[in-house]
Amino acid sequence: HGTSQINAAGRLEIGGCDTAELTAQFGTPLYVFDEELIRRRCREFVEAFRATGLPFQVAYASKAFCVMAMCRIAEEEGLSLDVVSDGELYTALRAGFPPERIHFHGNNKTPEEIEMALDAKIGCIVVDNFMELHLLNETAKDKGAVINVLFRVTPGVEAHTHEFISTGQTDTKFGFDIGNGSAFEAIREAASMQNVNILGVHSHIGSQIFEVDGFRLAAERVAEFAQDVRRELSVTFAVINLGGGFGIRYVEEDSPLPLARYVQAITDSIQSLFAQYEYPQPEIWIEPGRSIVGDAGTTLYTIGSSKNIPGVRKYVSVDGGMTDNPRPALYDAKYEAMLANRAKDPNEETVSVAGKCCETGDMLIWDLELPVTRAGDTLAVSCTGAYNYSMASNYNRLRRPAVVFVRDGEADLVVRRETFEDVAGKDALPERMRKQP
Numbered sequence: 001h002g003t004s005q006i007n008a009a010g011r012l013e014i015g016g017c018d019t020a021e022l023t024a025q026f027g028t029p030l031y032v033f034d035e036e037l038i039r040r041r042c043r044e045f046v047e048a049f050r051a052t053g054l055p056f057q058v059a060y061a062s063k064a065f066c067v068m069a070m071c072r073i074a075e076e077e078g079l080s081l082d083v084v085s086d087g088e089l090y091t092a093l094r095a096g097f098p099p100e101r102i103h104f105h106g107n108n109k110t111p112e113e114i115e116m117a118l119d120a121k122i123g124c125i126v127v128d129n130f131m132e133l134h135l136l137n138e139t140a141k142d143k144g145a146v147i148n149v150l151f152r153v154t155p156g157v158e159a160h161t162h163e164f165i166s167t168g169q170t171d172t173k174f175g176f177d178i179g180n181g182s183a184f185e186a187i188r189e190a191a192s193m194q195n196v197n198i199l200g201v202h203s204h205i206g207s208q209i210f211e212v213d214g215f216r217l218a219a220e221r222v223a224e225f226a227q228d229v230r231r232e233l234s235v236t237f238a239v240i241n242l243g244g245g246f247g248i249r250y251v252e253e254d255s256p257l258p259l260a261r262y263v264q265a266i267t268d269s270i271q272s273l274f275a276q277y278e279y280p281q282p283e284i285w286i287e288p289g290r291s292i293v294g295d296a297g298t299t300l301y302t303i304g305s306s307k308n309i310p311g312v313r314k315y316v317s318v319d320g321g322m323t324d325n326p327r328p329a330l331y332d333a334k335y336e337a338m339l340a341n342r343a344k345d346p347n348e349e350t351v352s353v354a355g356k357c358c359e360t361g362d363m364l365i366w367d368l369e370l371p372v373t374r375a376g377d378t379l380a381v382s383c384t385g386a387y388n389y390s391m392a393s394n395y396n397r398l399r400r401p402a403v404v405f406v407r408d409g410e411a412d413l414v415v416r417r418e419t420f421e422d423v424a425g426k427d428a429l430p431e432r433m434r435k436q437p
């Protein structure tokens, strides 16, 4: 991927940095991000939209990987930012991300989060439910503000990796259903509110999607809905946001499309549908997360113990696991890996890579072909950029790894490794439990 290659010493190099030097300098486990590849993915989206000549916004879904340096890259590449919590909003603001380019999502925004978003004067709030709509209007009124809103609607399309399911009524915690009229009702109510400004609608049909059909169908449902709303409520949407979910290749079998193809399918559908309805061309927004950072991330681990069960399986353990990458345990997600320090050695055995957490389910990869490994070798697991650091935990009181960005032979620390103090320093001992000196 990207700027990775095997160097003359037979070691994996990412962004011009030898992984042996990275592990020596920063330790393991270590998340390494290829900065050029992140920027390339941002540009693929932006350029695909520019080619259409239509108005657009690409918002990076920060839930995939939200650290200050990533917010800066998104800003520098001209992206907007989707946040889903006060913590993500805080990170973005702290990184100096322009508030007017921030969108706030979530099905249960707290009153404090709504206040924080209004005080920061963010670009828009994606309203999820009636309670939030009322709270938002009231809070904005108190502050003398008018806030732009999108309505999260469920178009009755649910996309999975290869197929999409079209369901009449969607059973999901998110958003307003189009099918049962609640989306229409929400907009009818909002139209009479003084402190919300209706920008348009938002739909997100799933994640790690390989096909465009689901997006096309969602576009159809949304366009039809826009038409109904315009006719009956005289409300015209200026923005249609079709969410994220564009798939990436984790393993050989995965077959994602080039990112531009998703953009083309979405812009083609929206443009032709709205033209057909003689509806003013809306801005088209998308919110990719995984497809921007997923394949730019590699996790480096040090191999430790191994256990060979003759005739059954060989387990090789690494110094991280479900704490830094919970996706295999949570979703049965598949990953590929290689020996970073002996990248040219031929594969000679099949091993299963175990994490170091105290539970059987802590397995990173089953049946991986590798050279015969030794304790001290470095294992590089690829495509760990999305939903790894952002979902990492301190289970077993492990310290979260450091994150480095590499580019042109330089490595910059963007998150330092946690210390024991980070792990245990928040604990408090009640007076009665303290030991006498």
Ligand code: LLP
Residues within 6 Å of the ligand: 061, 064, 082, 105, 204, 206, 207, 208, 243, 244, 245, 246, 287, 288, 289, 290, 291, 327, 331, 386, 387
């Ligand atoms: N927009 C909305 C409203 C979303 O809910 C999501 C993801 C995205 C955008 C970005 O989707 P992406 O382009 O990254 O697929 N933890 C799971 C993924 C959860 C995705 C949740 N929503 C995983 O590790 O696979």
